[in-house]
Amino acid sequence: xxxxxxxQLLFALMPFxxxxxxxRKLTVNYSRNFIIVICSLxxxxxxxFASSVQSGLIFDVRYVIMFFGMLFGGFLTxxxxxxxxxxxx
Numbered sequence: 001x002x003x004x005x006x007x008q009l010l011f012a013l014m015p016f017x018x019x020x021x022x023x024r025k026l027t028v029n030y031s032r033n034f035i036i037v038i039c040s041l042x043x044x045x046x047x048x049f050a051s052s053v054q055s056g057l058i059f060d061v062r063y064v065i066m067f068f069g070m071l072f073g074g075f076l077t078x079x080x081x082x083x084x085x086x087x088x089x
Contacts, residue, residue: 001051001053004049004051004059005051005059007049007051008046008049008050008051008059008060008061009061011042011043011045011046011049011060011061011065012042012046012061012064012065014038014041014042015035015038015039015042015065015068015069018038019034019038022034030072032073032074032076032077035069035072035073035077036069036073036077036080036081039065039066039068039069039073039077039081040080040081040084042065043062043065043066043069043081043084043085044084044088046060046061046062046065047060047062047085047088047089062085065081066078066081066082066085069081
């Protein structure tokens with residue numbers, strides 16, 4: 001159980017770590033395409049490796065990733081993440 005929670009935490013924090021690695025020495029701010037790609041990848045991984053606590057109860061952090069994607073990327077990024085969420089689930 002703890003392994004699954006830590007894996008989901010890794011998926012939720014991966015966009016922030018990738019941002020710090022990629023944009024560390026660049027003078028420009030982040031781009032919307034970067035946010036779309038990283039959040040889409042993290043949400044896909046989060047939904048793929050979701051843990052089942054009880055029968056019918058799935059634990060993943062897709063809503064957290066979608067929230068931060070909309071917060072930093074805007075409405076268009078949120079719409080793209082929502083479409084990915086609906087198609088995959």
